[in-house]
Amino acid sequence: MDALVRLLQLLLLLLTLPLHLLVLLGFWQPLCKTFFPYLMAVLTAKSNQKMKEKKQELFGQIKVLAEASGDVSLLELGCGTGANFQFYPPGCRITCLDPNPHFEKFLAKSMSENEHLKYEQFVEAPGEDMRQLADGSMDAVVCTLVLCSVQSPKKVLQEVQRVLRPGGIFFFWEHVAEPRGSWAFMWQRVVEPTWKHIADGCYLTRETWKDLESCQFSKLQITRQPPPFKWAPIGPHIMGMAVK
Numbered sequence: 001m002d003a004l005v006r007l008l009q010l011l012l013l014l015l016t017l018p019l020h021l022l023v024l025l026g027f028w029q030p031l032c033k034t035f036f037p038y039l040m041a042v043l044t045a046k047s048n049q050k051m052k053e054k055k056q057e058l059f060g061q062i063k064v065l066a067e068a069s070g071d072v073s074l075l076e077l078g079c080g081t082g083a084n085f086q087f088y089p090p091g092c093r094i095t096c097l098d099p100n101p102h103f104e105k106f107l108a109k110s111m112s113e114n115e116h117l118k119y120e121q122f123v124e125a126p127g128e129d130m131r132q133l134a135d136g137s138m139d140a141v142v143c144t145l146v147l148c149s150v151q152s153p154k155k156v157l158q159e160v161q162r163v164l165r166p167g168g169i170f171f172f173w174e175h176v177a178e179p180r181g182s183w184a185f186m187w188q189r190v191v192e193p194t195w196k197h198i199a200d201g202c203y204l205t206r207e208t209w210k211d212l213e214s215c216q217f218s219k220l221q222i223t224r225q226p227p228p229f230k231w232a233p234i235g236p237h238i239m240g241m242a243v244k
């Protein structure tokens with residue numbers, strides 16, 4: 001099976017040679033960082049339609065974190081276009097964090113469409129190093145479709161635990177690997193070395209639930225979901241919450 005995967009990977013690499021050459025010459029990354037936000041703006045609008053009820057259900061639970069004042073300090077990790085803002089309850093004070101500043105135009109649009117929230121700051125940084133944010137400063141951290149793209153999911157989850165206050169909640173929705181040994185998993189492995197360049201560093205075969213399970217959260221709830229788009233090589237999704 002491994003030999004077949006390598007052969008098919010090579011075939012796909014040859015078919016997409018110009019892309020891989022651009023990557024090697026260092027031209028692709030800046031190009032991708034610029035166009036990816038446009039792609040995400042289209043895709044998130046569509047995926048929000050399909051995921052509306054699930055996201056409402058998940059983010060509806062943010063209300064339990066509100067203090068007497070009704071305020072919730074919430075970090076949106078890998079905020080992208082701000083696709084989740086519409087699902088947050090009034091009174092949330094949002095800190096946005098993303099290493100790609102090219103999302104700014106789309107983020108500003110989402111902010112202007114969601115005036116029921118307070119926007120505190122935008123931090124341009126990777127989730128692996130959120131040193132601008134103090135320990136225990138967040139009631140909630142939200143991360144959707146991000147852990148597939150980060151350099152180190154483990155480091156990001158350590159940082160999430162650091163910035164959450166005790167009792168704070170991490171909400172997530174992530175795509176993950178198909179079951180090992182399945183044909184779908186084999187195709188994910190074939191496509192991944194090319195896909196990760198097209199989709200701004202996105203890995204298809206991450207078993208993110210394992211990273212979550214190995215963290216020291218006091219409570220972890222994970223549900224498995226089918227992908228919102230059947231045509232993409234992106235596999236099943238996991239959705240849930242983890243309490244610090």
Ligand SMILES: C[S@@+](CC[C@H](N)C(=O)[O-])C[C@H]1O[C@@H](n2cnc3c(N)ncnc32)[C@H](O)[C@@H]1O
Nearest residue numbers: 044078079080083100126127144145146149150
């Ligand atoms: C597929 S988009 C998802 C955006 C948004 N969370 C959503 O659900 O629409 C992935 C996002 O993760 C961001 N990202 C990539 N690497 C990251 C990292 N190391 N730390 C934090 N965010 C990262 C990207 O810039 C992008 O905004």
